[in-house]
Amino acid sequence: KRVHSGVHAMVVPGSTAVRRQAESEGLDRVFRDAGFEWREAGCSMCIGMNPDTLSTGERCASTTNRNFEGRQGRGGRTHLVSPATAAATALAGRFTDPRST
Numbered sequence: 722k723r724v725h726s727g728v729h730a731m732v733v734p735g736s737t738a739v740r741r742q743a744e745s746e747g748l749d750r751v752f753r754d755a756g757f758e759w760r761e762a763g764c765s766m767c768i769g770m771n772p773d774t775l776s777t778g779e780r781c782a783s784t785t786n787r788n789f790e791g792r793q794g795r796g797g798r799t800h801l802v803s804p805a806t807a808a809a810t811a812l813a814g815r816f817t818d819p820r821s822t
């Protein structure tokens with residue numbers, strides 16, 4: 722399965738240790754082969770202080786642990802979801818219950 726054509730999907734490991742472990746298990750290749758971007762560890766969209774932000778009207782299925790208005794981009798909408806829901810949503814192109822895929 723691959724990321725839906727209308728979805729920009731990225732994986733940002735929470736730490737260098739997590740990134741290295743995932744890479745040692747080959748998970749980076751699994752995500753890349755499915756069409757996800759594999760990023761360096763750390764913050765990306767989680768704080769909206771770099772180019773990785775939502776535009777007005779965009780929605781995000783995020784596995785971060787915080788959410789408040791405008792956190793990931795002014796006018797965007799962030800939904801906090803489980804990793805399984807985020808992956809299923811990226812593949813389906815709409816918010817999806819991973820148990821039904």
